[in-house]
Amino acid sequence: MDFQHAAAMWSAHPDLVAGVLRADGLNPDAPVDAPVARYWARAAERLAGGNESELPEIQAWRRTFAAMGLKPTQYRCASEALLRRFRQQGEVPRIHPLIDLCNAVSLAFAIPVAAIDVERVSGDLTVRHAYGDERYETFAGDVENPLPGEVVFADAAGRAHARRWTNRQSGYSAVRKETASVLIVAEAVHETAAADVPELVRALAGELTAVWGITPATAVLTPEAPRFTA
Template identity: 60%
Template sequence: MIRLRHADEIWSDFPQLVPGVLYAENAQPSGDLERYWRIAAERLAAGPESALPEIQAWRQAFARMGLKPTQYRCAAESLLRRFRKEKALPSIHPLIDLGNAVSLAFAIPVAVFDADTIDGLLEVRYATGAEKYVAFSGDTEQPAPGEVIYADEHGGAHARRWTHRQSARSAVSATTRSVLIVAEALHDNASADIPRLLAALGDELPGAVNGVLSRDAPEFRTRP
């Protein structure tokens, strides 16, 4: 069973947080992802990604965490920035492509984890300084105490600086069959946008189960 939750300290410091979680087995997305690109293109035509309320909210959160917003961007802003410049995104893997496309359309960070590499509790919390993060370069890093990470029960960090960068530890690959997808938003309309985002993912992944977390209902669990 996989459990995902946000630590009490995260809820206390970011009470506006709205996380959405989806779990899908035998995940094989289909459909025209370019329709999500078109939504993103329409939004970017009205102004830069940094002006979008979804991105502004994450910039404020990063600043609160002591991170320079122009040096460390949430994943959604990085995707939108690249898409604005290149007018497209490269295809990496069908499940990653889906997460990226939906993230573009909603301007909300979407993390796609290989569920089979996660066992037990995955918690969004402040680092103690003892956790280990495996970069895509193969290097092992140690998040500083107080950094927001996705941490498992064995001291592995599956993402650094919250929504900035995922780890190679649970990256989707050619052998991935089941995924845990997490979307997190902090903007004023997040409580309406996260369910819409989960519905969009669910349309592409039939049979998936999902849930919206809150401080009163902070944990998502897959079946044993």
């Protein structure tokens, strides 16, 4: 499976920086309490000075969503939604060790992080503008079609594994108990993303090695090298 952003995405969003990891050999019983607590503490420290909407990472995604015709306070990027819940409740739900870790890292960096079960993806996965006939399955099991031009994570079978870019993943390819292999994608568009995304990738790769004893394949994508072979 290859992962890439379509050329039109790089053209429309020249500030985009994308980090990718492929991890195999996962299990649902790994202990992640310690690293999750560390990243939660970092997120809490950042939020101590104000709410999530003031963070440069979130402001940049809000501008990007607005440019795509989306109301930023109606459709939030995944990291903003997590930070908002974390600020209000002091925690986010624990779901699966990998998701808990990815969510914690996303909170600390204020950068959206998606984790996709690769066994549920058909062929290559491309971040592109929707045609409108792609199939997106919600976490409730309902099937939707994205609007034409909406940014989706689309596979070769026409299934959308995310809608509105970094807004919401699909329940179809969400990490579950039996998931053994994942593709993890972190995307940012803020001013220091070129430094922050590689740092996030290194941090997450280190945690995967420490917790699961695996060495993930990693990459930071650019318009000149936009493809990651997983």
